[in-house]
Amino acid sequence: MQRKIRNNYESYNDFFEAHLPRRRFLYADISKVLKRHETQFCVNLEGCSVLGREIKSYTIGSGETVVLLWSQMHGNEPVSTLALLDVMNFLETENALSLLKKLTICALPLLNPDGNETFCRRNAMGIDLNRDAQRLTAPESRILSNLYKTIKPNVAFNMHDQEQYYTTLPERKQTMISFLAPKFNAAGDVNDIRCAAMQIIAVAKEFLEPIAAGCIAKYSDSFMPNAFGDSMQLWGTSTILVECGSAPDDIDRLLPRRTAALAIIRMLESIATQDYTEIDIDKYMSIPNNIRDNTFDLKITNIEICMPGERSFRADIGIRRYKGADFEDFADFSTEYHVEGFGDLSNYGGIKVYDGSECSITLQKGVKIGDKPDYTILLNNGTQVPINQLY
Numbered sequence: 001m002q003r004k005i006r007n008n009y010e011s012y013n014d015f016f017e018a019h020l021p022r023r024r025f026l027y028a029d030i031s032k033v034l035k036r037h038e039t040q041f042c043v044n045l046e047g048c049s050v051l052g053r054e055i056k057s058y059t060i061g062s063g064e065t066v067v068l069l070w071s072q073m074h075g076n077e078p079v080s081t082l083a084l085l086d087v088m089n090f091l092e093t094e095n096a097l098s099l100l101k102k103l104t105i106c107a108l109p110l111l112n113p114d115g116n117e118t119f120c121r122r123n124a125m126g127i128d129l130n131r132d133a134q135r136l137t138a139p140e141s142r143i144l145s146n147l148y149k150t151i152k153p154n155v156a157f158n159m160h161d162q163e164q165y166y167t168t169l170p171e172r173k174q175t176m177i178s179f180l181a182p183k184f185n186a187a188g189d190v191n192d193i194r195c196a197a198m199q200i201i202a203v204a205k206e207f208l209e210p211i212a213a214g215c216i217a218k219y220s221d222s223f224m225p226n227a228f229g230d231s232m233q234l235w236g237t238s239t240i241l242v243e244c245g246s247a248p249d250d251i252d253r254l255l256p257r258r259t260a261a262l263a264i265i266r267m268l269e270s271i272a273t274q275d276y277t278e279i280d281i282d283k284y285m286s287i288p289n290n291i292r293d294n295t296f297d298l299k300i301t302n303i304e305i306c307m308p309g310e311r312s313f314r315a316d317i318g319i320r321r322y323k324g325a326d327f328e329d330f331a332d333f334s335t336e337y338h339v340e341g342f343g344d345l346s347n348y349g350g351i352k353v354y355d356g357s358e359c360s361i362t363l364q365k366g367v368k369i370g371d372k373p374d375y376t377i378l379l380n381n382g383t384q385v386p387i388n389q390l391y
């Protein structure tokens, strides 16, 4: 059934997939949600994951221009799928009708369901699906490759999540969303195919400015011939990488999810109306780079370190969430923190920064890298603050 919605940023709540409001979900949860789409989308079973979970595509629209969107080839990047589910809800509204006359849209949410189940980047064979575009070792990679060959999309969206330590220059705010029109050769040439991807991204950038200014970045553009995005760009599909980032105090990444969903809807509209052809690619080129720097979750600056019987001194302390055994995990899902920097950390950023110049810490053995920071800070006015209140 079609719902009528308003056509602006605020209408997002009308198509937000409210059955999956949290960042983590299991295959059984998303299967229920996808079942609901079987009435308006044309569903096709594309194959099964290594552990036998069904992977389906959902197609809607009757237009000449074919668009493919797939999400979460990395299992621990669920926000990309949630944003795609929001987009699928939008596509069932009246506001999408004109768009669906111009476009045929094929969505493949959750390409790596086994990785999603264990919150792991790779598939159940240990293969990184986004380095498998040439060898097609994994069944999930073959599913994507076969779907691509069958529908021959004009435009493709490759949807991922990125870590919380990416920031955007010049203010080094946490990146909310980053985009890339991947290279199709090492030289980084720009042909018509890649140029269109750049222009479509530039449209999204302009559209997002009012809600994500200073947090929109361009993803690192090193050429990776075994990645799907780079390969599709080479095979003649304008391909767009979308990386859902993070925002302060937003563990479920609801803001990046909303930003990505709205951006994709705007890009679909642009592909349908072709208004992107009017935009200069300089507007893409000038998007600031996404910086993966040594940002700490908490940086305490210039705090006095006191040890009984020793001279006190001042230093910065850098604290990060602990990644645990799997270094490919997303750190912001951990509740354990470790000291990872100590001394002069002026060249490092902090998602949260606490000015320690009016404070001290007294420790028997000083601060050690790897410590669990169960320290208490003493403010000049005598107040004691446990560090874990500052995370």
Ligand SMILES: [Zn+2]
Residues within 6 Å of the ligand: 074, 077, 160, 161
């Ligand atoms: Zn990824």
